[in-house]
Amino acid sequence: YNKNKDATLVRWPVVGELPSIFKNAHRVHDWCVELANEVGCTIVTKAFFFRIIYTCDARNVEYIYKTNFPNFPKGKHYNDAFDVVAEGIFNTESEHWHAQRKLANLTFMSKEFRSLSAKVAQQLVQDSLFPLLDSNAVEEGSILDFEDVFARFTFDSVSTVLFGTNPRTLSLTSSSNHHHPLAKALDNVTEVIFYRHVMPATWWKICRILMIGKEKEMIESLKVVDNHMTNYIATKREEILKGIVQQHDVLGLYMTSKELQENELIPKGDKFLKDTAMSFLFAGRDSTAATLAWFFWLMTKNPKAEAKILEELKLLYNAKLRNNKVEHNYVFSYDTLKGLVYLHAAICEALRMYPPLPVNHRGVDKYDILPDGTRVKPGMMILISLYAMGRIEGVWGKDCLEYKPERWIDGENGKLSTIQLSKLFSFNIGPRNCIGREMAFTQLKVIIAAVIFNFHVEAVEGQVVLPKPSVALHMQNGFKVRIKKRLNFN
Numbered sequence: 001y002n003k004n005k006d007a008t009l010v011r012w013p014v015v016g017e018l019p020s021i022f023k024n025a026h027r028v029h030d031w032c033v034e035l036a037n038e039v040g041c042t043i044v045t046k047a048f049f050f051r052i053i054y055t056c057d058a059r060n061v062e063y064i065y066k067t068n069f070p071n072f073p074k075g076k077h078y079n080d081a082f083d084v085v086a087e088g089i090f091n092t093e094s095e096h097w098h099a100q101r102k103l104a105n106l107t108f109m110s111k112e113f114r115s116l117s118a119k120v121a122q123q124l125v126q127d128s129l130f131p132l133l134d135s136n137a138v139e140e141g142s143i144l145d146f147e148d149v150f151a152r153f154t155f156d157s158v159s160t161v162l163f164g165t166n167p168r169t170l171s172l173t174s175s176s177n178h179h180h181p182l183a184k185a186l187d188n189v190t191e192v193i194f195y196r197h198v199m200p201a202t203w204w205k206i207c208r209i210l211m212i213g214k215e216k217e218m219i220e221s222l223k224v225v226d227n228h229m230t231n232y233i234a235t236k237r238e239e240i241l242k243g244i245v246q247q248h249d250v251l252g253l254y255m256t257s258k259e260l261q262e263n264e265l266i267p268k269g270d271k272f273l274k275d276t277a278m279s280f281l282f283a284g285r286d287s288t289a290a291t292l293a294w295f296f297w298l299m300t301k302n303p304k305a306e307a308k309i310l311e312e313l314k315l316l317y318n319a320k321l322r323n324n325k326v327e328h329n330y331v332f333s334y335d336t337l338k339g340l341v342y343l344h345a346a347i348c349e350a351l352r353m354y355p356p357l358p359v360n361h362r363g364v365d366k367y368d369i370l371p372d373g374t375r376v377k378p379g380m381m382i383l384i385s386l387y388a389m390g391r392i393e394g395v396w397g398k399d400c401l402e403y404k405p406e407r408w409i410d411g412e413n414g415k416l417s418t419i420q421l422s423k424l425f426s427f428n429i430g431p432r433n434c435i436g437r438e439m440a441f442t443q444l445k446v447i448i449a450a451v452i453f454n455f456h457v458e459a460v461e462g463q464v465v466l467p468k469p470s471v472a473l474h475m476q477n478g479f480k481v482r483i484k485k486r487l488n489f490n
């Protein structure tokens with residue numbers, strides 16, 4: 001046992017590492033980095049009879065996600081905590097997951113869906129984000145919480161892409177829209193899911209039976225979510241019957257899918273559609289919003305990187321688009337942004353330092369040995385810190401805590417470095433990687449380019465911006481900014 005009580009990790013008889021875990025719970029992600037740099041990349045923790053493996057060793061992670069993927073399902077702990085989307089893609093395994101993944105791939109990779117996701121981002125920037133930023137830029141002393149702005153933006157964009165309906169929570173006119181009942185209910189559900197991860201399973205399950213505490217909130221929030229999903233599905237069904245579906249949103253594509261009708265492994269009925277829609281809302285909203293908030297925070301800390309992005313955008317604007325004629329509030333289309341190297345590198349660098357889903361879970365099916373020699377057995381829980389993986393000195397170098405988009409660019413040919421790109425784990429790797437990656441990059445590039453080209457974002461001085469312990473990497477106190485309009489590219 002480590003007798004030094006100030007050590008990064010202290011092992012006690014019987015309770016094992018539990019006291020250290022409680023002591024560091026409020027700063028769990030940075031503690032994972034310290035563990036990796038000071039104790040080791042893989043730690044087997046032992047409390048009572050329960051064992052958890054914590055790892056951020058890339059060799060282990062590759063083995064778990066790719067090489068021996070079938071042996072590492074999500075696991076019972078995860079399946080229980082996410083029982084609210086029991087039939088959705090997040091919570092299925094083996095051949096049932098395969099069938100759903102195929103259906104999701106057909107949808108997300110379709111040309112229609114990709115063009116919809118780009119169109120929706122561009123439209124929302126023009127109709128909702130620009131008016132909000134403009135009004136803040138002219139109002140002296142006005143302060144915006146950028147984290148909240150992006151949470152609202154991505155709720156609107158993901159809802160439009162999923163259901164074909166824009167809830168307009170980013171609208172300037174109605175402040176009550178900021179607290180859309182579905183957005184609020186989803187926030188509550190995510191919070192309870194996080195709570196389920198940190199409380200002993202027997203405790204929260206008893207609370208669920210007794211309908212008390214956080215579990216009571218969960219039941220109430222789920223009713224709100226269910227009502228919204230029922231309405232979205234009913235409306236879509238009517239549109240399909242009347243033949244008036246105008247765009248290729250996910251719900252419409254699923255409800256008219258031949259694959260869904262013919263594949264026996266995919267559940268039929270509204271419960272599946274609801275769980276699927278809720279999983280996609282969870283997956284798409286918070287992750288993209290968190291990336292944007294951290295990205296702009298990094299921009300305020302790294303003006304040189306911001307200047308380089310602006311330079312790249314100016315070149316694009318002048319060379320291909322407008323020949324020096326500056327247009328008011330210009331939105332770049334995704335097609336024109338696709339090839340920009342520095343913009344892509346800047347986003348990868350933000351995702352490395354602030355992966356929006358910082359921790360991942362896996363269970364163990366059969367006895368196995370991980371590449372670093374760690375033995376695992378059935379029923380164990382493996383926790384993978386994607387946050388620590390992006391900050392290990394041995395992998396990223398001594399400057400690993402610095403924001404440097406240049407590290408993603410090959411110094412010889414000026415292109416994105418494939419070696420570096422293979423080290424980005426923020427979307428996971430292997431067969432169960434993020435299906436919304438392309439959609440996320442599309443939205444990120446359109447929004448970032450539009451904001452940087454037309455506005456300058458300043459962080460309100462004196463605020464402390466830190467990650468919050470939660471399922472998605474939110475900020476503890478939001479991110480307060482002042483907006484300035486750029487005039488003539490200055």
Ligand code: HEM
Pocket residue numbers: 089090101104158279280281283284285287288291355356357360361426427428431432433434435436437439440
């Ligand atoms: C910056 C944005 C995003 C990041 C960093 C991200 C990251 C991830 C990660 C780490 C996983 C693996 C989770 C696990 O295995 O436990 C995942 C899975 C998934 N993501 Fe994303 N995601 C992002 C955006 C999106 C968007 C916009 C969508 C679509 C609306 C989406 C849909 C999904 C789905 C459906 C899965 C489950 C895939 C499966 O289990 O086969 N994601 N994402």
